[in-house]
Amino acid sequence: MTRPLIALPARFSESASALRYRAEVAARALVEAVFRAGGEPFVMHPAAPFDASRLARCDGVLLPGGGDLHPRHYGEKTEHEALYDVDDEQDEFDLALAAHVLEAGVPTLAICRGLQIVNTVLGGTLNQHMPRDHRHKVHSVTVKPGTLLAKTLDTEETAASCYHHQSIASLAPALTPTAFGFDGTIEGAELAEPGQWFLAVQWHPEDTAATDRTQQALFTALVQASARSSAQGRRR
Numbered sequence: 001m002t003r004p005l006i007a008l009p010a011r012f013s014e015s016a017s018a019l020r021y022r023a024e025v026a027a028r029a030l031v032e033a034v035f036r037a038g039g040e041p042f043v044m045h046p047a048a049p050f051d052a053s054r055l056a057r058c059d060g061v062l063l064p065g066g067g068d069l070h071p072r073h074y075g076e077k078t079e080h081e082a083l084y085d086v087d088d089e090q091d092e093f094d095l096a097l098a099a100h101v102l103e104a105g106v107p108t109l110a111i112c113r114g115l116q117i118v119n120t121v122l123g124g125t126l127n128q129h130m131p132r133d134h135r136h137k138v139h140s141v142t143v144k145p146g147t148l149l150a151k152t153l154d155t156e157e158t159a160a161s162c163y164h165h166q167s168i169a170s171l172a173p174a175l176t177p178t179a180f181g182f183d184g185t186i187e188g189a190e191l192a193e194p195g196q197w198f199l200a201v202q203w204h205p206e207d208t209a210a211t212d213r214t215q216q217a218l219f220t221a222l223v224q225a226s227a228r229s230s231a232q233g234r235r236r
Contacts, residue, residue, distance in 0.1 A: 003040035004059035004226040009097060010043050011066045012087050029206040030064055030111075033216060036209070039223035048089045050096035052104075060107040060226030062219075063098060063114025065204060066090065068166060071128055074120045080128035082165055095121055102198075107225040109218060110200035112164055115189060118200055122172030132183055134162040141179045141187045141203065149178040149188050149199055152221045153214050160187060160203035161215075167202065175200075197225035 008026055016023035026043045034041045042058060055061070067085025071078070073095065094113075098121045101108045110118050116126055141160040143150045150156055160181070168186040171177060179188030179201065187202045199222070205215035 001227075003038060004223050004230055005042050005057060006034050006039040006060045006062055006223065006226060007042050007044045007055060007058040008034065008062045008064060009046045009094060011064070012046070012090050027064065027206060029209065030062065033206045033209040033219040034062060034223065036216065037219040037223040039219070039226065046090055046093040046097075048092040048096070050093050050100065052100050055097075055100070055104075055106065058106070059230040060109075060222055061097070061101050062222065063094065063101075063108060063110040063117060065112030065114065065163070066094075067113070068128075069094075069113065069116055069120060069126065071126070074125045076125075076128065082129040102196075105196035105229075107197040107222060107229050108199075109222040110198075111206070112202055112204060115200035115202050116166060116168070119168055119172050119175060119189070122174045124172035124175065125169040127167045127169045129165055130167050130185070134164050134167070134181070134185065137162045139182050141181055143179045143188065144177065147176075147178040147188075148190050148194070148197075149201070152199065152217050154217065155214060158214050159208075160201075161205070161207035162203045163207075164202060197222075197229070 010024035010026050013023045013025045031041045068083045070086050094117045098117045138161050143156045175189040176192040177186045178190050181187045189200045191198050205218045209216040
């Protein structure tokens, strides 16, 4: 069978090992997790303005982690000193891509910054810097029973590999929380009115997906949902 094509927007990088100039990168662990799940990763050049026709051949989307989103996008006029790797072109592309997949019903998995992007697109806000740092931490996450996330992970508690200093402040009305960290931080969300396959987590499941089937299940579910969506599209 043909592997479902999963779009994964690249991240701009000022430098990368073995490259002489600025680079566009994708985390190898993310790419491998999609491929291991049966998908074909398509690392997408994040050129702004976003052109929806570029997704025409894609079956699903993975919105990955990355640098901080500029706070003006969620209505804040000041910048916290801890902000890092803010890139206007990356922001413009990611926000437009997220808005498109939500409107078009494309199966989507959003990770870390990806969750923050979706929350912003839908009218939510972010904490620019958390009082308690979640970088380089593995901690327990409690998953809300009966949610798509709980069904996908097949558990109501999991160990999450976290790397973020920003988090959800106010959750967008169109989203519902599905997981919480040890300190109450929203660690997962999905659409309050499901009309498409969509999951978002604040942690980085790719960090341990190669050896943890619970984390790998997120990527497998994305690929399976993308295959179903593609098949339904062909039958129309």
